[in-house]
Amino acid sequence: MSEKKGLNLTLKVWRQKGPKEAGRFETYSVSNISPDSSFLEMMDVLNEQLIVEGKDPVAFDHDCREGICGMCSLYINGHAHGPDEDVTTCQLHMRKFKDGETVTIEPWRSAGFPVIKDLIVDRSAFDKIMAAGGFISVNTGGVPDGNAIPIPKKDADEAMDAASCIGCGACVATCKNGSAMLFVAAKVSQLALLPQGRVEAARRAKSMVAKMDELGFGNCTNTGACEVECPKGISIANIARLNREFLLAKLQD
Amino acid sequence: MATLNSKIPQGPLAQKWQYYKDHQKLVNPANKRKLDIIVVGSGLAGGAAAATFGELGFNVKCFAYQDSPRRAHSIAAQGGINAAKNYPNDGDSVFRLFYDTIKGGDYRAREANVYRLAEVSNNIIDQCVAQGVPFAREYGGLLDNRSFGGAQVSRTFYAKGQTGQQLLLGAYSALSRQIGKGTVKMYNRTEMMDIVVIDGKCRGIVTRDLVTGEVEAHFAHAVVLATGGYGNVFFLSTNAMGSNGSAAWKAYKRGAYFANPCYVQIHPTCIPVHGEFQSKLTLMSESLRNDGRVWTPKLKEDAEAIRAGKLKPEDIPDENRDFYLERRYPAFGNLVPRDVASRAAKERCDAGYGVESGEAVYLDFKYAIERLGRDTVEARYGNLFQMYEKITDQDPYKTPMMIYPAIHYTMGGIWVDYELQTTIPGLFAAGEANFSDHGANRLGASALMQGLADGYFVLPYTVQNYLADELHTPRMNPKEGEFDKTVKEVKAHIEKLMNVKGKKSVDSFHKRLGKIMWDYVGMARNKEGLEKAITEIQALRKEFWSDVRIPGSPNELNVELEKANRVADFLELGELMARDALHREESCGGHFREEHQTPEGEAARVDDKFAYVGAWEFTGVDSEPILHKEELIFEECKLVQRNYK
Numbered sequence: 001m002s003e004k005k006g007l008n009l010t011l012k013v014w015r016q017k018g019p020k021e022a023g024r025f026e027t028y029s030v031s032n033i034s035p036d037s038s039f040l041e042m043m044d045v046l047n048e049q050l051i052v053e054g055k056d057p058v059a060f061d062h063d064c065r066e067g068i069c070g071m072c073s074l075y076i077n078g079h080a081h082g083p084d085e086d087v088t089t090c091q092l093h094m095r096k097f098k099d100g101e102t103v104t105i106e107p108w109r110s111a112g113f114p115v116i117k118d119l120i121v122d123r124s125a126f127d128k129i130m131a132a133g134g135f136i137s138v139n140t141g142g143v144p145d146g147n148a149i150p151i152p153k154k155d156a157d158e159a160m161d162a163a164s165c166i167g168c169g170a171c172v173a174t175c176k177n178g179s180a181m182l183f184v185a186a187k188v189s190q191l192a193l194l195p196q197g198r199v200e201a202a203r204r205a206k207s208m209v210a211k212m213d214e215l216g217f218g219n220c221t222n223t224g225a226c227e228v229e230c231p232k233g234i235s236i237a238n239i240a241r242l243n244r245e246f247l248l249a250k251l252q253d
Numbered sequence: 254m255a256t257l258n259s260k261i262p263q264g265p266l267a268q269k270w271q272y273y274k275d276h277q278k279l280v281n282p283a284n285k286r287k288l289d290i291i292v293v294g295s296g297l298a299g300g301a302a303a304a305t306f307g308e309l310g311f312n313v314k315c316f317a318y319q320d321s322p323r324r325a326h327s328i329a330a331q332g333g334i335n336a337a338k339n340y341p342n343d344g345d346s347v348f349r350l351f352y353d354t355i356k357g358g359d360y361r362a363r364e365a366n367v368y369r370l371a372e373v374s375n376n377i378i379d380q381c382v383a384q385g386v387p388f389a390r391e392y393g394g395l396l397d398n399r400s401f402g403g404a405q406v407s408r409t410f411y412a413k414g415q416t417g418q419q420l421l422l423g424a425y426s427a428l429s430r431q432i433g434k435g436t437v438k439m440y441n442r443t444e445m446m447d448i449v450v451i452d453g454k455c456r457g458i459v460t461r462d463l464v465t466g467e468v469e470a471h472f473a474h475a476v477v478l479a480t481g482g483y484g485n486v487f488f489l490s491t492n493a494m495g496s497n498g499s500a501a502w503k504a505y506k507r508g509a510y511f512a513n514p515c516y517v518q519i520h521p522t523c524i525p526v527h528g529e530f531q532s533k534l535t536l537m538s539e540s541l542r543n544d545g546r547v548w549t550p551k552l553k554e555d556a557e558a559i560r561a562g563k564l565k566p567e568d569i570p571d572e573n574r575d576f577y578l579e580r581r582y583p584a585f586g587n588l589v590p591r592d593v594a595s596r597a598a599k600e601r602c603d604a605g606y607g608v609e610s611g612e613a614v615y616l617d618f619k620y621a622i623e624r625l626g627r628d629t630v631e632a633r634y635g636n637l638f639q640m641y642e643k644i645t646d647q648d649p650y651k652t653p654m655m656i657y658p659a660i661h662y663t664m665g666g667i668w669v670d671y672e673l674q675t676t677i678p679g680l681f682a683a684g685e686a687n688f689s690d691h692g693a694n695r696l697g698a699s700a701l702m703q704g705l706a707d708g709y710f711v712l713p714y715t716v717q718n719y720l721a722d723e724l725h726t727p728r729m730n731p732k733e734g735e736f737d738k739t740v741k742e743v744k745a746h747i748e749k750l751m752n753v754k755g756k757k758s759v760d761s762f763h764k765r766l767g768k769i770m771w772d773y774v775g776m777a778r779n780k781e782g783l784e785k786a787i788t789e790i791q792a793l794r795k796e797f798w799s800d801v802r803i804p805g806s807p808n809e810l811n812v813e814l815e816k817a818n819r820v821a822d823f824l825e826l827g828e829l830m831a832r833d834a835l836h837r838e839e840s841c842g843g844h845f846r847e848e849h850q851t852p853e854g855e856a857a858r859v860d861d862k863f864a865y866v867g868a869w870e871f872t873g874v875d876s877e878p879i880l881h882k883e884e885l886i887f888e889e890c891k892l893v894q895r896n897y898k
Contacts, residue, residue: 131433150394
């Protein structure tokens, strides 16, 4: 956090006016970027520059800027969320880049996530998958005491790990098949691991997978790329659990 | 214009909520389908309310500016959620949670609301467990608790350092279920631009589709604003970049009173500012104060040497470390409430003992690692440590964290009565958007509690009570009359913004506003500074309306236009905050007037003059608002100076 030399960078940024229009890369340069800035702060500098020049700023999704809301995306130098590990783009810091470097910035590219504008994509398919079964069917009120059913710590911890998914879509963007299996598996696993969610585990797995297929996401061929790029380190062991639940559901049919 | 009737139910404090529920009006299931409710916001309060209204059978429309309800900023809450379960058998009770909250809020909250909050806190935990929220558990399989500031019991439930995320995803799951069933229609990437008031009642809202730019009106029999706080008026805060005060502000300009706008919470443990391009501040959870010890060097020369890079914190021996919270507040130590901890940090830095830039203190885990071992510390705080390292490039297992206070939460908000109804009938406000439960200072882990209490367990009753009388109000055509008129006004406002065609970016104005607010309406305030702030904000507002530049068109996805609309409101809201702070000639909770402090530098309240809620009525952008007072009557809690020593 001390005084460090600023970075001068060339940026190749994907610009696209709308979903139906053709996109292209535009080249910009930014100078004297603090290595302690976040990547999105660097983008802020670029946009400030563009606005003052009377140009249209680059549209990108972001909100909490602390790695938890899942709103930010960006494919940076060929990696979802950029070159650092276990971070979202908003937590990626400029110290990971070298002075003089050319940085290529693209939107998530996947059939399931059409581009809306520039670097913003439409991830509403994830909401649709959730609405198909990503819940435990309980209404507000009339539930038992929180301690009525003891849950082994190991199961609670494992459920928590699966529940860490932020729904950013890096797994889909990075998968050569555009599969949403890691996203679906994380939710199915979390709820199947808990006694409260066990009750409708099979039904949940079946309906979420059916919705995922319907929305045009690809199949999983176990390349493991999703796990590598996941900013929250969601394990592909969850996919194995999803497959098990799905098979059970099919057997019960 | 409405007068302030808080509508507190009769009877002893502990029976008021039950009395209310026993006597309120209900709507039968067949009729619920005929009634429409709009919920603006999809965070803990909004998401929980929308889901529950849907379950009950009402017709619900829910709006969020993000691309999914799961992005709401509730997701960023780290540490935990309070409840009076008393599972640890350490002496907790509903009364004690109520009392701690009133005291923590420096006796500026309404007793009846706070008691209800404490009462329903236990239901929240049960509800979340039933939804599959993976709370931390003990080896025996039961729920684990930890401690937060301002309490001497362990009543905070948590899910790693991601409690807000897990609670929000629980509410989002419940909401998704209703969306799937068709009882809730979700409008993502849609921003509320105004409310529609007809014959004194709120009848709907006007929205802008953030992708297409389309402006349209929506009718409802009741509208709930659950749109969060206005901390981003300071530009730098722990809020999300998009968090804004606009929904509340538009409601204020249509006649809803705005209460206690000067009550802002400054969180003591945030990562210090790194430079001029800083876009937001990152919080380090209050839970860290369970095990971390806060200190600065005892000797000024050590602090100077550290700032000059000649010494490292590890070089300072224990006897030369000033654990100033433990020294000043032995009873609560590092777990004093946030306002107290923030001011103590400022006091040390102002006195010349700050480290790094001079505006930072240490939060040290060396002692916890010695006592508990690295593995335990990692299990408790691993994700927070990782976040700290990613941002600062320093390893908190080896060197102490550096922290400094930052704007975090706004206790002020839209004035609501016991039913969470604003001064406009049919318009309700919940969660951080209302002013209700935290007085002048919110205790840690109580925001999640309040959001979910309002959404799951309060609004479903009180909105129903209102709607029972609306059965005979037919659905209105949102393309006609007052709806159409409001749409035209919104479009004119957008045109006006676009037509300024100046030279400066929206952010440049926002940053300048933030600096005025931080300097004069921040952690310490005085008469002279506040008067200066009012003049400077007025001048800045004028400059904004003559020199802001918004590229592009209003009929497309236009991020600068979104920001401009919000900053235009902040430029008015900031002035009201300064006015409120100026009028409140006392110190209480997060509101610290330098003229009013004890000889030890603690906040000094002036109860005989200011034991009231200050609710402001809008009279015009450039004219002075009217102050209405709701006297606070304390029947159960005796007004005393807070003592954490």
